[in-house]
Amino acid sequence: MTAITGKFLTLEEYLKYDDGTDSQYELVAGELVAMPPESPKNVQISLFLLVNLLKFVPINRLSNKAEIVVGGLRATTRVPDLVVLTDELAKVLQGSTRSTITLDMPPPALVIEVVSPGKANEDWDYRYKRSEYAARGIAEYWIVDPQRNKITLLTLVDGFYEEAVFVGNTLFVSTIFPELQLTAEQILNAGESNAGDAIC
Numbered sequence: 001m002t003a004i005t006g007k008f009l010t011l012e013e014y015l016k017y018d019d020g021t022d023s024q025y026e027l028v029a030g031e032l033v034a035m036p037p038e039s040p041k042n043v044q045i046s047l048f049l050l051v052n053l054l055k056f057v058p059i060n061r062l063s064n065k066a067e068i069v070v071g072g073l074r075a076t077t078r079v080p081d082l083v084v085l086t087d088e089l090a091k092v093l094q095g096s097t098r099s100t101i102t103l104d105m106p107p108p109a110l111v112i113e114v115v116s117p118g119k120a121n122e123d124w125d126y127r128y129k130r131s132e133y134a135a136r137g138i139a140e141y142w143i144v145d146p147q148r149n150k151i152t153l154l155t156l157v158d159g160f161y162e163e164a165v166f167v168g169n170t171l172f173v174s175t176i177f178p179e180l181q182l183t184a185e186q187i188l189n190a191g192e193s194n195a196g197d198a199i200c
Contacts, residue, residue, distance in 0.1 A: 042146070047190070151164065
């Protein structure tokens with residue numbers, strides 16, 4: 001992610017910001033940060049999870065474009081790769097002109113980040129977003145890491161995330177979606193011939 005130097009905005013200014021391009025941004029401590037396009041592998045993993053989660057939740061509770069306002073001294077927003085909304089949050093967002101989950105709204109049930117290559121991206125996903133999503137009260141946070149070949153499942157317990165790591169043929173076990181019968185390998189190898197067998 002690349003900071004746009006000199007562009008410090010309030011949340012209200014950010015929500016109105018339009019530079020006339022299709023570029024996507026996050027607001028990080030008041031600073032406008034450009035998000036680069038995802039790699040094909042990351043897109044395949046996100047789509048694979050989306051298709052599999054649609055077996056258990058209606059389409060109006062899934063989003064790959066929702067942005068979440070998280071706490072901090074300066075305004076910060078995050079745009080996860082996938083978001084699963086609660087029924088209550090889906091009702092609140094119904095009819096909105098922008099998929100922005102503000103601080104006065106209920107938190108999502110789940111956020112999923114697929115880690116992009118590079119140390120800076122790892123720091124964002126493993127460190128900063130972990131504390132931000134916990135403070136926001138998000139019940140589960142999945143960090144899918146194709147570079148390290150692992151999936152970290154973070155479950156909110158008493159305001160802090162408890163961590164479980166899944167690799168290889170280990171069955172990925174979510175408390176929100178216990179019926180999701182996928183291994184870490186199937187998720188991480190999404191788009192390859194053997195991963196497609198999981199969609200039936």
